Amino acid sequence: MIDSGSVKQMAGHPFDRRDFLKVLGWSGAAVALSGCGNTSVEDGRETVVSYVEANDYMVPGVGVYFNSTCAQCDAGCSINGRVREGRVLKLEGNPDSAINKGRLCGLGQAGVQHHYNPDRVREPLLRNGNKGEAISWEKAYALIAEKLAGVSGEEIAFLSGGVSGHLKVLLGNYLDSLGTKNHFVYEAIAPSVVRAANLKAFGVEMPRYRFDKAQVVLSFGADFLGSWVSPVHFSQQYAQFRKGVNGQRGVLIQVESKMTLTGANADRWLAVKPGTEGVLALGIINALGMATGEVAELVKGYDKARVSRETGVSTGQIDKIAALLKLRSPSLVLAGNAAEGYAHGSQNAAAINLLNQVLGNVGKTIEAPVSVPFPQMVPSKGNTVALKNMNDGLAAGKYKVVFNFAANPVFTAPGAFKFKDNFAKAGFKVAFAHYLDETALQADLVLPLDSALEDWGTQVPEYMTEGAQINIQQPLMERLHANTRGMGDILLGLIKQKKADEYKGFEDYYAYLRGAVLQNKGALGGGGVEDDTFWNDTLTQGIVKLAGTTTSLAAHASAAGLVLPAAAEADEHFPLHLIPGVTASLRDGRHTNQPWLQESPDPLTTIVWDSWVEIHPKKAAELGIVEGDIVQVTSKTGSVKAQVYLFPGIHPEAISIPVGRGHDAMGRYAKGYGVNPFQIMDAVFEAATGELAMHETRVKISKTGQRVLVVKDEGSAGALQMGRKIAGRVSTDQVDLSKEV
Amino acid sequence: MYRFLRFPILLVGLFLAASSFAANSSQPALTTEDSLGPQVQQPIEFPHNRHAGLKDASDPAKGGMEINCQYCHTYARRSAVAGIPPLQKCIGCHQNIESVRNKPRIVELFKYWDAKKAVPWKKVHDLPDFVRFNHERHIKRFVEQQDRPVQEACGYCHGDVKEMTVARRQKSLAMGWCASCHEKDHPVVAEGGTPIAGQAYWYSFQKPAAAVDANTKARGPNDCWQCHK
Ligand code: SF4
Numbered sequence: 001m002i003d004s005g006s007v008k009q010m011a012g013h014p015f016d017r018r019d020f021l022k023v024l025g026w027s028g029a030a031v032a033l034s035g036c037g038n039t040s041v042e043d044g045r046e047t048v049v050s051y052v053e054a055n056d057y058m059v060p061g062v063g064v065y066f067n068s069t070c071a072q073c074d075a076g077c078s079i080n081g082r083v084r085e086g087r088v089l090k091l092e093g094n095p096d097s098a099i100n101k102g103r104l105c106g107l108g109q110a111g112v113q114h115h116y117n118p119d120r121v122r123e124p125l126l127r128n129g130n131k132g133e134a135i136s137w138e139k140a141y142a143l144i145a146e147k148l149a150g151v152s153g154e155e156i157a158f159l160s161g162g163v164s165g166h167l168k169v170l171l172g173n174y175l176d177s178l179g180t181k182n183h184f185v186y187e188a189i190a191p192s193v194v195r196a197a198n199l200k201a202f203g204v205e206m207p208r209y210r211f212d213k214a215q216v217v218l219s220f221g222a223d224f225l226g227s228w229v230s231p232v233h234f235s236q237q238y239a240q241f242r243k244g245v246n247g248q249r250g251v252l253i254q255v256e257s258k259m260t261l262t263g264a265n266a267d268r269w270l271a272v273k274p275g276t277e278g279v280l281a282l283g284i285i286n287a288l289g290m291a292t293g294e295v296a297e298l299v300k301g302y303d304k305a306r307v308s309r310e311t312g313v314s315t316g317q318i319d320k321i322a323a324l325l326k327l328r329s330p331s332l333v334l335a336g337n338a339a340e341g342y343a344h345g346s347q348n349a350a351a352i353n354l355l356n357q358v359l360g361n362v363g364k365t366i367e368a369p370v371s372v373p374f375p376q377m378v379p380s381k382g383n384t385v386a387l388k389n390m391n392d393g394l395a396a397g398k399y400k401v402v403f404n405f406a407a408n409p410v411f412t413a414p415g416a417f418k419f420k421d422n423f424a425k426a427g428f429k430v431a432f433a434h435y436l437d438e439t440a441l442q443a444d445l446v447l448p449l450d451s452a453l454e455d456w457g458t459q460v461p462e463y464m465t466e467g468a469q470i471n472i473q474q475p476l477m478e479r480l481h482a483n484t485r486g487m488g489d490i491l492l493g494l495i496k497q498k499k500a501d502e503y504k505g506f507e508d509y510y511a512y513l514r515g516a517v518l519q520n521k522g523a524l525g526g527g528g529v530e531d532d533t534f535w536n537d538t539l540t541q542g543i544v545k546l547a548g549t550t551t552s553l554a555a556h557a558s559a560a561g562l563v564l565p566a567a568a569e570a571d572e573h574f575p576l577h578l579i580p581g582v583t584a585s586l587r588d589g590r591h592t593n594q595p596w597l598q599e600s601p602d603p604l605t606t607i608v609w610d611s612w613v614e615i616h617p618k619k620a621a622e623l624g625i626v627e628g629d630i631v632q633v634t635s636k637t638g639s640v641k642a643q644v645y646l647f648p649g650i651h652p653e654a655i656s657i658p659v660g661r662g663h664d665a666m667g668r669y670a671k672g673y674g675v676n677p678f679q680i681m682d683a684v685f686e687a688a689t690g691e692l693a694m695h696e697t698r699v700k701i702s703k704t705g706q707r708v709l710v711v712k713d714e715g716s717a718g719a720l721q722m723g724r725k726i727a728g729r730v731s732t733d734q735v736d737l738s739k740e741v
Numbered sequence: 742m743y744r745f746l747r748f749p750i751l752l753v754g755l756f757l758a759a760s761s762f763a764a765n766s767s768q769p770a771l772t773t774e775d776s777l778g779p780q781v782q783q784p785i786e787f788p789h790n791r792h793a794g795l796k797d798a799s800d801p802a803k804g805g806m807e808i809n810c811q812y813c814h815t816y817a818r819r820s821a822v823a824g825i826p827p828l829q830k831c832i833g834c835h836q837n838i839e840s841v842r843n844k845p846r847i848v849e850l851f852k853y854w855d856a857k858k859a860v861p862w863k864k865v866h867d868l869p870d871f872v873r874f875n876h877e878r879h880i881k882r883f884v885e886q887q888d889r890p891v892q893e894a895c896g897y898c899h900g901d902v903k904e905m906t907v908a909r910r911q912k913s914l915a916m917g918w919c920a921s922c923h924e925k926d927h928p929v930v931a932e933g934g935t936p937i938a939g940q941a942y943w944y945s946f947q948k949p950a951a952a953v954d955a956n957t958k959a960r961g962p963n964d965c966w967q968c969h970k
Binding site (some may be wrong): 046051 | 858865
């Protein structure tokens with residue numbers, strides 16, 4: 001079947017693919033054919049390019065399928081790409097993966113648009129004034145060596161997104177060779193506060209959540225069907241959860257201040273006053289009456305009346321939730337972005353974990369995770385603390401050489417950081433980039449990367465399911481552009497500048513990867529198998545499945561140290577909470593230049609190609625705002641202008657703007673569409689972890705007097721069709737839960 | 742004013758449409774009708790006649806070699822598109838044919854091979870993008886099931902290639918021309934062909950004939966979606 005040799009061969013013999021595209025596509029010049037007007041027939045003029053050498057399995061017009069790994073987010077879904085005439089056409093999920101079992105999310109589907117994107121960087125670019133000048137790779141490498149000469153490790157900083165697998169090992173080795181410890185790992189949207197809270201309560205950062213075993217899921221703002229941790233996997237578990245254990249359909253209750261995709265799927269959606277998730281969790285523990293000792297002591301004060309007053313959730317609802325949780329066990333309680341995004345996020349998450357423990361879910365629906373037996377390959381994680389440290393160093397002018405890979409801090413850093421200005425203080429800035437995004441534009445040297453469908457690699461997901469797995473990434477087709485390089489190849493080239501002898505055996509990253517995998521063949525389940533056979537099987541499968549090591553799970557969530565702050569004072573200048581919406585397709589905005597993602601309507605508002613400000617209709621009426629009004633949203637840090645969308649799924653004291661749009665660089669499909677709420681985020685940090693409290697920014701809104709027609713798929717506001725409501729609505733407190741379940 | 746004009750124009754249009762339909766419907770174009778395409782300049786003037794032509798008994802150096810079309814055009818029976826033979830295919834034979842190794846065309850061919858570059862052949866047969874012609878089905882039908890000679894089957898659309906040097910389009914390849922064949926009553930089983938009972942059924946959406954013999958006739962598929970997918 002598919003062997004590595006053929007993939008290499010495919011990668012090694014370029015021919016002009018653009019001609020192929022012409023063959024496949026509709027071409028501009030049309031010739032009138034007898035009997036038919038309007039055709040694209042190009043007899044005798046168009047070139048039809050054949051293979052120079054073709055493998056037996058390559059037949060023009062017939063697809064060949066290769067397994068690889070989705071690189072659109074770090075959930076690590078395995079993909080299976082259809083390749084025809086040497087071009088990748090469509091991605092599907094690989095059914096063999098325990099994570100996605102043959103499924104793929106919309107963001108994953110758009111991976112082909114990352115690859116074919118017309119705005120990819122194609123040559124190494126060196127800054128010359130305001131322009132990037134194309135230079136050769138030799139010159140680029142020489143330049144980096146020159147800039148690094150005589151620079152101490154302290155003066156070097158490497159900023160990256162989450163990296164895992166062999167690339168992480170190689171990157172670590174490179175940083176060692178430079179003598180630097182300044183590796184800052186920054187993912188703009190990461191559940192880092194929840195990780196810390198989990199570590200405290202369960203002894204692990206990310207336990208395995210068993211939606212499929214739960215009878216009730218109570219989620220505090222965890223958008224697990226859309227954008228949280230491993231959404232494709234969770235969606236499948238969710239389907240099982242809905243089918244139910246013993247025929248009893250699982251019930252989903254979502255508590256959040258802004259409705260997410262998961263919230264829209266819930267049986268019960270409760271709007272909670274921003275930041276009071278922990279109070280509600282303690283209130284539920286109180287209402288359950290199951291706690292003893294310290295915990296009972298802690299929740300004593302959280303009687304229904306007080307909790308209802310502080311959270312805005314009616315006492316009746318609290319009773320119903322408690323009754324349901326008592327009736328149905330095991331359940332699963334989750335703390336998501338919304339719960340952790342406050343200065344007391346850790347406390348919120350701790351209260352929620354405590355609820356899990358009181359309900360006896362630990363060990364039942366919260367299981368011990370497995371991980372790969374190679375700790376050096378598990379993903380590096382990080383969030384705003386890392387960025388803040390680096391930003392402080394930059395502000396102090398500490399760094400002479402700065403590298404940036406797989407992160408776009410100029411776009412995602414909270415405005416209060418003034419990251420762009422500080423970044424400019426670094427001596428020499430190197431960006432490894434796919435696009436000329438906001439950060440690459442500030443760099444002195446931009447090195448163009450292969451797309452994920454052209455590159456080699458291994459990936460280890462943070463969230464494992466049944467057993468551990470190492471995902472293989474392999475080229476589905478040869479390079480589109482002759483002068484892009486894989487990150488592994490670049491690192492190998494750079495590390496050879498320092499440790500030529502140690503790495504001279506590896507001609508390229510492919511050789512390195514193959515060597516590293518085969519070296520551990522035994523541990524990877526290939527003991528006694530021929531090298532070539534094992535390697536070819538590994539590539540064919542696209543996944544190495546391992547027994548993995550299991551970290552044991554503790555249940556030491558306790559009342560100790562759990563103090564929830566008094567309800568936040570209303571700020572008269574900035575009366576509204578700003579909730580940054582994380583959408584399933586845009587996430588932190590690194591893929592906004594893929595037009596499918598811009599074009600696919602937001603699942604809740606159906607808006608396309610633009611940002612919006614979600615405001616509760618009541619609040620809007622109070623402020624005299626209607627849909628389509630352009631409003632100015634101002635925080636202490638800055639302001640943005642965007643169109644209003646009236647949305648009943650948001651707390652009246654909050655507004656929400658989705659993140660991911662509002663690029664002023666990156667490419668034709670991203671630049672100039674929408675606004676970037678990161679820009680107006682205040683620097684408020686979570687008390688225990690120091691991470692950015694993303695939901696703490698307070699804003700005010702004012703009308704600008706302009707009004708636009710909101711471009712969206714749904715009908716006019718209120719979802720009326722021909723004057724009739726499509727579906728009648730009943731507010732949640734009107735529903736008798738006991739009748740439903 | 743304009744509105745006033747519209748109706749008469751519509752009438753005239755209708756009349757023209759109807760009369761042209763009448764003129765055409767009386768006599769469908771024959772499948773044999775030739776409609777030569779443009780003479781195409783190819784990077785290498787490939788002699789089809791030398792490869793596929795009939796042998797010259799008196800002088801083997803002069804005639805053709807009667808190579809089966811499918812030897813080089815191997816994709817036609819396996820895929821909707823016929824593709825162009827990979828360069829490797831040419832070299833596979835020619836590296837062992839010393840006698841012509843220094844002929845200009847062969848020298849040119851090896852230049853591409855040594856540079857590992859594809860020969861930029863020009864398209865000779867092209868269909869509009871909204872038409873999906875399937876080579877594989879036609880070969881299955883005529884060559885494999887009805888056992889017709891390969892050159893005859895390919896020739897229905899490509900003409901008498903064994904007589905050509907560089908191929909040239911011989912038929913119009915327009916829809917009416919395709920239909921002229923699909924609308925004819927054809928024997929389901931040719932002499933010497935494999936009798937397949939279900940043939941008539943899937944071929945023209947009739948109930949399977951009780952006994953399929955040389956007299957059973959059927960038509961090619963005539964649903965729009967067969968080609969316009
Ligand atoms: S969740 Fe979506 S984007 Fe992330 S790895 Fe899976 S398919 Fe790719």
